[in-house]
Amino acid sequence: MNSVAVIGASLAGLYAARALRAQGFDGRLVIVGDECHGPYDRPPLSKDFLTGSTDPGQLALADAEEIAELDAEWLLGTRATGLDTAGRTVLLDGGRSLTTDGVVLATGAAPRLLPGPVPAGTHTLRTLDDAQALRADLASGPVRVVVIGGGFIGAEVASSCAALGHDVTVVEAAPLPLVPQLGGAMAEICADLHADHGVTLLTGTGVARLHSGGTGRRVTGVELADGRLLPADVVVLGIGVRPRTAWLADSGLPLDDGVRCDAGCVTPLPAVVAVGDVARVDGVRAEHWTSATEQAAVAARNLLAGATVATHRSLPYFWSDQYGVRIQFAGHRLPTDTPRILEGSPDDRSFLACYERDGRTTAVLALNRPRPFLRLRRELARTAQPATT
Amino acid sequence: MHQGGPVIPVCPLADLPAGESVRIDTAPPIAVFHTDGQLYAIDDTCTHQDASLADGWLEGCLVECPLHAASFDLRTGAATCLPARRAVRTHPVTVQDGMIYVHYAAEEGTAA
Numbered sequence: 133m134n135s136v137a138v139i140g141a142s143l144a145g146l147y148a149a150r151a152l153r154a155q156g157f158d159g160r161l162v163i164v165g166d167e168c169h170g171p172y173d174r175p176p177l178s179k180d181f182l183t184g185s186t187d188p189g190q191l192a193l194a195d196a197e198e199i200a201e202l203d204a205e206w207l208l209g210t211r212a213t214g215l216d217t218a219g220r221t222v223l224l225d226g227g228r229s230l231t232t233d234g235v236v237l238a239t240g241a242a243p244r245l246l247p248g249p250v251p252a253g254t255h256t257l258r259t260l261d262d263a264q265a266l267r268a269d270l271a272s273g274p275v276r277v278v279v280i281g282g283g284f285i286g287a288e289v290a291s292s293c294a295a296l297g298h299d300v301t302v303v304e305a306a307p308l309p310l311v312p313q314l315g316g317a318m319a320e321i322c323a324d325l326h327a328d329h330g331v332t333l334l335t336g337t338g339v340a341r342l343h344s345g346g347t348g349r350r351v352t353g354v355e356l357a358d359g360r361l362l363p364a365d366v367v368v369l370g371i372g373v374r375p376r377t378a379w380l381a382d383s384g385l386p387l388d389d390g391v392r393c394d395a396g397c398v399t400p401l402p403a404v405v406a407v408g409d410v411a412r413v414d415g416v417r418a419e420h421w422t423s424a425t426e427q428a429a430v431a432a433r434n435l436l437a438g439a440t441v442a443t444h445r446s447l448p449y450f451w452s453d454q455y456g457v458r459i460q461f462a463g464h465r466l467p468t469d470t471p472r473i474l475e476g477s478p479d480d481r482s483f484l485a486c487y488e489r490d491g492r493t494t495a496v497l498a499l500n501r502p503r504p505f506l507r508l509r510r511e512l513a514r515t516a517q518p519a520t521t
Numbered sequence: 522m523h524q525g526g527p528v529i530p531v532c533p534l535a536d537l538p539a540g541e542s543v544r545i546d547t548a549p550p551i552a553v554f555h556t557d558g559q560l561y562a563i564d565d566t567c568t569h570q571d572a573s574l575a576d577g578w579l580e581g582c583l584v585e586c587p588l589h590a591a592s593f594d595l596r597t598g599a600a601t602c603l604p605a606r607r608a609v610r611t612h613p614v615t616v617q618d619g620m621i622y623v624h625y626a627a628e629e630g631t632a633a
């Protein structure tokens with residue numbers, strides 16, 4: 133393999149490029165990114181970056197020295213528009229194209245939007261530009277913020293906005309947010325964090341439409357499905373993401389909630405691998421920071437080998453920082469698994485819990501208990517490994 | 522090296538058995554580790570993102586960050602595993618009359 137194109141210049145793409153070089157690939161390496169920024173870390177965007185305690189420079193995932201060592205050609209501000217697998221060509225915007233032996237798909241995911249027009253003052257939070265626009269909109273003094281979606285991004289944005297002194301309401305369509313991730317009992321504890329910090333959480337209602345008016349037709353309110361109208365100066369949508377696969381529609385690759393690939397991140401074409409949020413690896417699309425970094429090493433190895441010689445089987449892990457509480461979760465939880473508090477107390481917003489199935493621990497959750505969480509997570513990773521291979 | 526900084530009492534050595542770590546709430550905070558027979562002190566906050574290394578996983582002379590598994594060499598402060606790229610500062614540790622003391626290094630005193 134003499135050339136590899138990495139499509140996507142964020143966490144998964146950078147880690148794939150690093151892994152290719154670390155594993156001895158010394159051919160032509162091209163990294164294509166549609167944003168004009170080099171690889172940066174997204175998790176702080178809804179947290180420290182929004183509250184102003186982190187600046188863009190601190191988000192960079194690689195320094196100048198490492199960028200030089202990677203010896204890659206960077207095509208930033210460039211969008212991939214198609215993949216011609218027969219001709220081994222990546223089509224780029226502006227009519228350009230890129231011929232390559234191997235391709236790493238790392239185009240990530242894009243935020244879901246509400247149907248209908250999007251008035252000014254309505255934000256999503258995925259990219260650095262998104263975060264900068266939201267930060268600017270919040271800078272003019274206390275405003276009324278409505279966050280649509282009570283998942284992790286929504287909760288983190290609500291927390292950051294509350295810390296900045298804004299009047300915040302979170303609207304969640306489900307009866308309780310985070311139930312798919314944490315189960316009802318634990319989700320309820322996390323939902324209580326909003327009220328602890330003066331943020332209103334409205335659940336069980338969808339959004340009918342956004343109201344706008346005045347000069348600039350800025351957003352003025354959020355009309356709920358039950359008819360209530362929430363006045364709003366700023367609206368943030370945190371209603372999930374879609375894998376960015378539209379550009380691959382004519383590629384012939386199997387697309388079904390992501391690029392379908394095997395447990396080694398390999399698509400039906402051995403010269404095409406997928407990593408990060410765009411990849412549906414062995415039936416699962418993870419959307420986790422840690423998964424993206426781990427998949428990159430596996431995908432690079434398989435791409436260079438020309439076959440699936442390694443698989444990604446590590447324990448899913450994610451974290452969220454909101455309202456001064458660090459939530460960490462790891463494991464494979466089923467809805468029927470039963471949570472049990474091992475230490476601490478939900479009332480103190482500081483506890484360690486495990487989820488059990490037939491007397492066996494399947495997952496672990498902590499609020500502000502990083503040390504015992506790490507111990508349990510490692511134990512779980514060790515014991516869970518043989519069961520899943 | 523490391524001269525002029527304050528000397529900070531940590532805890533009795535007996536209270537920090539091998540394999541344990543403790544965080545001191547200095548500004549910035551410091552983490553003190555007891556490995557097999559050695560004491561080390563480094564800046565507590567991971568250079569990647571806000572996480573306390575005193576809560577990390579201690580293995581030999583390395584500590585792994587509890588948030589993203591970045592790792593640091595306690596002897597030098599060097600980042601040995603991504604996503605961290607920058608070293609943490611190290612601070613000399615002494616034991617006197619059974620008490621652990623950290624000799625807080627000046628800002629420039631990064632050992633690497």
